[in-house]
Amino acid sequence: MKTVRFWPTPDRGGLGLFANQSFLPGETLGYYEADSNSVYVNNSHDPNAEMVFDREQHLWYLRAIKVIKRGKEITIQYQHPAPIPERCLCKAKNCSGWIGVK
Numbered sequence: 001m002k003t004v005r006f007w008p009t010p011d012r013g014g015l016g017l018f019a020n021q022s023f024l025p026g027e028t029l030g031y032y033e034a035d036s037n038s039v040y041v042n043n044s045h046d047p048n049a050e051m052v053f054d055r056e057q058h059l060w061y062l063r064a065i066k067v068i069k070r071g072k073e074i075t076i077q078y079q080h081p082a083p084i085p086e087r088c089l090c091k092a093k094n095c096s097g098w099i100g101v102k
C-alpha cells in the first residue's frame, strides 16, 4: 500500500488534513488511526473521501471518491449523529449548515 502522510494545517479556524500528493477515485489515502493526524479530517457535505472498514486488517481507512489534487483538503461526510449539533463551515453548495444532523 502507498504510504501517505497527512499534516494538520490551520483552516477555517481549526485543523485539517491536506493531501501531499494527488489521488484518483478509489485510491487509498491511508489508515485512520485515532492517535494520528487523521483525526483532523474535516466534515464536508461535498466530500472527496470516505471512510472504509478493512475487514482483514480490522482498521478504518480513507479512500478517495473524487480526484484529490496535491495540497487540497481531504474531507469526509461525518456519518455519526452529533450529541450537540455543530455548525458546518464546508461551504459546499448543498451544505445544510450543520454537522451530524440528518
Ligand SMILES: [Zn+2]
Binding pocket: 043, 044, 045, 088, 089, 090, 091, 092, 094, 095, 096, 097, 098
Ligand atoms: Zn457542510
